[in-house]
Amino acid sequence: MAINPMDAVSAYSKSGGLLGGGSSGATDGAATGGGSFSDMLGHALGDVTSTLHAGEKASMSAVTGKADMSTVAVALDNAEVVLDEVIAIRDKVISAYQSITSSAI
Numbered sequence: 849m850a851i852n853p854m855d856a857v858s859a860y861s862k863s864g865g866l867l868g869g870g871s872s873g874a875t876d877g878a879a880t881g882g883g884s885f886s887d888m889l890g891h892a893l894g895d896v897t898s899t900l901h902a903g904e905k906a907s908m909s910a911v912t913g914k915a916d917m918s919t920v921a922v923a924l925d926n927a928e929v930v931l932d933e934v935i936a937i938r939d940k941v942i943s944a945y946q947s948i949t950s951s952a953i
Contacts, residue, residue, distance in 0.1 A: 896930050903927030
């Protein structure tokens with residue numbers, strides 16, 4: 849089955865609204881220490897999503913010949929670092945969950 853890359857890019861860009869789209873103002877409290885954990889987590893996930901979308905846009909610009917390769921390399925490197933951080937956090941959460949469940953009576 850052949851997939852048109854432009855259709856994939858379009859679908860991926862439409863998924864950017866999954867986290868609520870715009871800013872609700874709740875992230876300002878998280879930055880100053882007055883927000884809840886969920887506000888901080890939502891802000892962090894928004895940053896992750898925007899970084900990954902920037903990497904995708906840069907790679908698509910490179911495919912179409914509209915981007916400088918150094919810009920593409922930086923954007924993809926940033927996306928890779930963010931993805932590695934998310935994976936490390938996921939692993940720590942799973943480890944903590946397993947530790948809590950194994951210590952339960």
